[in-house]
Amino acid sequence: MNSQPEQSRSAPRPADEPVAIVGIGALYPGAHSADAYWSLLNQPLNRASSPHDGSLDDLDIDVARFGIPPAQSGAMARMQILMLEAARRCLADAGHDARSLPDERTDVVVGTCFGLDRQYANALRIEGSRYARDLRRALEGRGESDAAGRAAAEFQEELRRGLGASPHDRVGEMASTIPARIAAAFKFRGRTLALESADATSFVGLAHAVTSLRAGTADAALVVAGHRRESPLLERMIEGWVTAGAEGQAGRLAEGVGALLLKPLSLAEQDGDRVYARILHCALRLDAQPGPFRRSSAAGLHRTTARAAYRGAAVTPESVQYVERVGAGSPEDAAAELAALAGEHGVQLLPGTAAVGSAQDRIGHTLANAGLAAVSKVALALHHRTVPPSAAPDRALPGPHAFRSPTTAEPWERPAPGLPRRAAVTGTSVTGAVCHLVMEEHTPTEPRPVAGARTRERRPGQSAHPAAEPIAIVGMGAKFAGSPDPEAFWQVVLSGQDRIAPVSERVLDRELYYAPGSLSLTHSYTELAAPIDVPEVPPPGLDIAPDRYRSLDAAQRTVLETAGQLLDRRDGGAPPLVGRGLVAVGSNLGLTRDRQAHTERSIGYLESVAGALPALAGLADDVRESLLKEVREEHHDGDGPPYPVLLDGRLASGGAALVAHEYGLDAVPVAVEAACASSLAALDVAVGALRSGDVDYALAGGVELACTARDMVLCSALGLLSRGRITPFDAAADGFTPGDGCALFMLKRYEDARRDGDTVLGTIRAIGASNDAKSLIAPDAEGQARAIQRAFAQVEFAPETVDYLEAHGTGTKVGDRAEIASVAEVYSGSRDAPLLIGSAKSHFGHTYAAAGAAGTLRALLALRAATVPPGANLSTLNPDLPIDAIPALVPTEAMAWPSVRGRPRRAAVSSFGTGGTNYHLLLEEHRDGPR
Incomplete structure (x- = not known):
């Protein structure tokens, strides 16, 4: 070990x-x-x-x-x-x-x-398929059937040439x-x-x-x-x-x-x-x-x-x-x-x-x-x-x-x-x-006395930085496919079933974007996902103007609704939030609403491309102008003056800011992106601010609504998606299935939570992080192990005392193998019982920036229920995984989680992102009495 x-x-x-x-x-x-x-x-x-x-x-x-x-x-x-x-x-x-x-x-x-710029270009190129269809239909309606198909094909090819197209677009x-x-x-x-x-x-x-x-x-x-x-x-x-x-x-x-x-x-x-x-x-x-x-x-x-x-x-x-x-x-x-x-x-x-x-x-x-x-x-x-x-x-x-x-x-x-x-x-x-x-200024010959400098004493046998202060989780809210709150989320998990299904035509226009078969820069080869229903009205008690609410990004509205679950419940006896705060939300920093606003107002560019197509060269100028006007009327025209409120809906930090403003919190808003590790990165930012004393409370977690045609097309182009459904650690694993989701947690320093009379749902003991500094795409077991080691460097207990690991579990053979190899590097040893491993992705798909929040929620609920949750869709464990070296088990049925004399139950959560970003979080159950 x-x-x-x-x-x-x-x-x-x-x-x-x-x-x-x-x-x-x-x-x-x-x-x-x-x-x-x-x-x-x-x-x-x-x-x-x-x-x-x-x-x-x-x-x-x-x-x-x-x-x-x-x-x-x-x-x-x-x-x-x-x-x-x-x-x-x-x-x-x-x-x-x-x-x-x-x-x-x-x-x-x-x-x-x-x-x-690449986000706008990719979104415009994908939306260009819709314009090409409208152009083809307009030509067919005018009896120009021969030109219709050629014009649509030429248009899409010209967009690919002008805007660029690559399998690496989603990462780039x-x-x-x-x-x-x-x-x-x-x-x-x-x-x-x-x-x-x-x-x-x-x-x-x-x-x-x-x-x-x-x-x-x-x-x-x-x-x-x-x-x-x-x-x-x-x-x-x-x-x-x-x-x-x-x-x-x-x-x-x-x-x-x-x-x-x-x-x-x-x-x-x-x-x-x-x-x-x-x-x-x-x-x-x-x-x-x-x-x-x-x-x-x-x-x-x-x-x-x-x-x-x-x-x-x-x-x-x-x-x-x-x-x-x-x-x-x-x-x-x-x-x-x-x-x-x-x-x-x-x-x-x-x-x-x-x-x-x-x-x-x-x-x-x-x-x-x-x-x-x-x-x-x-x-x-x-x-x-x-x-x-x-x-x-x-x-x-x-x-x-x-x-x-x-x-x-x-x-x-x-x-x-x-x-x-x-x-x-x-x-x-x-x-x-x-x-x-x-x-x-720097005055090296005149050292500046540090007023009130505080140093931390080291315990025998500990690293240079001793056990970090526990952070209490005092509230949680969540929304995932088929799960409008944490209680429903846990019931889905206990069922051992997933919430993955063919998406609606509203999510994926199959005529435009669905083509099962080979990789494509313009189509998704899967129609499976785990979407949520986006909120249509503000949470009860919040007075937000209708035009402003409609202009907000769907992820922002989801964050506001999810935050309401845990903030509204504080009225039941918990004291109000006072002091300085932070709202840190893991998120894609390029919002769908932002891309949409840009695309809607790019009709002029699309028309300039269409007007120069060889297939339309034989049309008289006035006929071509009339044709483009007809397509413009069919295609959405967003070239009007933008509403001032539209600006709010384009800020990734806008979801965090909405929560702070609408609930009256003196809490600085920030959106954090670390690819699929964004949620744990946001938790890391929040935990650091709490331990430094810069804030007195923090609301942290993650959100992403990945069930969109754009995401499904871009991820299919690189072959990241499963052709069936995500099956973490299974011998048949061939990629992930996208899912929507949001989970948020209210955090305080442990002693402050006890002083304030908060219900402590569990404690965060450490968060370790690293970057592989290698490939942007290929997972690296060494880099992941480094993040795990850094987490344990912050605590006084050993890996053998962790009972359960909520794994990242991407459902790719390479990713699963690298993850289990990193776990074996650190967790293997003289364990009293096998390490139990699972992944929320088996139920709700891969929720990208929200993935770490989903894993944290699943592990936290398991600690509170003293129950190890089952995974979904696992038929045959991949024999190439070094499971026995840990040793570990991947349960397919719910199991009682017995207590261990002399210590609390412990869980870990891993989250790894494109670009070699690795995070590992250590959780403990809360037991009444002094620590």
């Missing part, structure tokens, strides 16, 4: 150790390096605003240097390529092109917002493929995930990275965030959101990709890194406001957030000499932000003491990247000891106050002898999040 944990290069770290910025990557129009970005920031404003169009299209990047096979390169989103290059330049800037990083423990965190378009690509290119084997929190994305990503570094689960973190003009519709929709009340470049949506390499300060100094600056603390809060998403104009919340940041950094506001604003929104929003800053800074300071500025004066608003661009600017300013020039002073704050806006660069003097230069970065998000981050 090999379950020895990896050893960090450091002793347990102080809980508030500064985090060093040791590398900067900057890709902005006209500035493709950290030095060029600094130069741009110091140009006079009129020069910076003229020579560039805000695009990165002219940046030529050689993807071959990243080891990407030619067969996959054409399926890659342009953002993947830009972020790979930003990561490469960041690592080179840090000197790590010549010396290695702690690759086993380097995390990659990526931030994006809205869809990527995913946001979580970006951190996986980076990990594979640079051989990083830490956590990899993508996240989105509207224009607070950078702050949420940085806060998560800082938490992981301080917790000792990583030794380095590469944070990359970017925005690109992926869709012209976004430009139209976001106009008022970004530009209201702004002047100059700050009122322009622009492209930009940035990267920061972070390390704990002690490791950076140990490694001899050049340190640009130190991050001291990042505070995030949410202004919960029911109704359409909007920025916070609550000066009190801005001030509370700033105060929390300074308290967490153990500095006074008066010691901060520069404030970088990530500005956007209305003049009222800006006034609230500045008033709060003046309230914190202005009491002891003379007017004009602190400088204020914004990188958006030079580069425009880069959405997901905006916070990273700001932090990079401040890090460079602290490093160069120079205050960069700003635009004209903001007139939103009347009267004398502490701030000034220098119009030329000026030396940055120390506030007092022996004190470091300090700065703050402040911003707001359209979802109502308020962010405040505190930084200071």
